[in-house]
Amino acid sequence: MLGRLNHVAIVVPDLAGAAAIYRDTLGATVSDRQALPEHGVTVVFVDTGNSKVELLEPLGEGSPVASFLEKNPSGGMHHLCYEVDDIIAARDHLKASGARVLGDGTPKIGAHGKPVLFLHPKDFAGTLVELEQA
Numbered sequence: 001m002l003g004r005l006n007h008v009a010i011v012v013p014d015l016a017g018a019a020a021i022y023r024d025t026l027g028a029t030v031s032d033r034q035a036l037p038e039h040g041v042t043v044v045f046v047d048t049g050n051s052k053v054e055l056l057e058p059l060g061e062g063s064p065v066a067s068f069l070e071k072n073p074s075g076g077m078h079h080l081c082y083e084v085d086d087i088i089a090a091r092d093h094l095k096a097s098g099a100r101v102l103g104d105g106t107p108k109i110g111a112h113g114k115p116v117l118f119l120h121p122k123d124f125a126g127t128l129v130e131l132e133q134a
């Protein structure tokens with residue numbers, strides 16, 4: 001079921017500053033900013049060749065990453081995103097296995113224009129997991 005690692009996501013307090021560190025200090029290729037109001041975040045993607053790093057900061061009221069930043073003011077690793085071939089089949093398999101799918105279990109459209117779901121960190125070794133249909 002589990003495909004390749006699509007990205008590692010890091011929540012940051014200052015997206016422009018974090019993007020500059022990756023672009024200027026680490027010499028990486030960094031995408032333009034992308035606002036995702038439905039997810040309450042603004043993101044950039046860092047190309048690491050074999051995968052990506054997603055840098056995200058809160059957008060708007062009630063952002064799901066605002067409380068994360070309160071607990072981790074300098075930012076930190078937030079989630080891992082794995083690709084799956086069929087997100088509905090993956091969801092149904094995981095629910096049948098007793099894993100908790102966040103929200104109402106209906107995939108939302110993610111930063112790459114593809115359906116995504118999030119899985120409860122307590123069911124996945126303490127890590128928030130995003131699934132993206134490849």
Ligand code: CO
Pocket residue numbers: 007009054079081130
């Ligand atoms: Co993500």
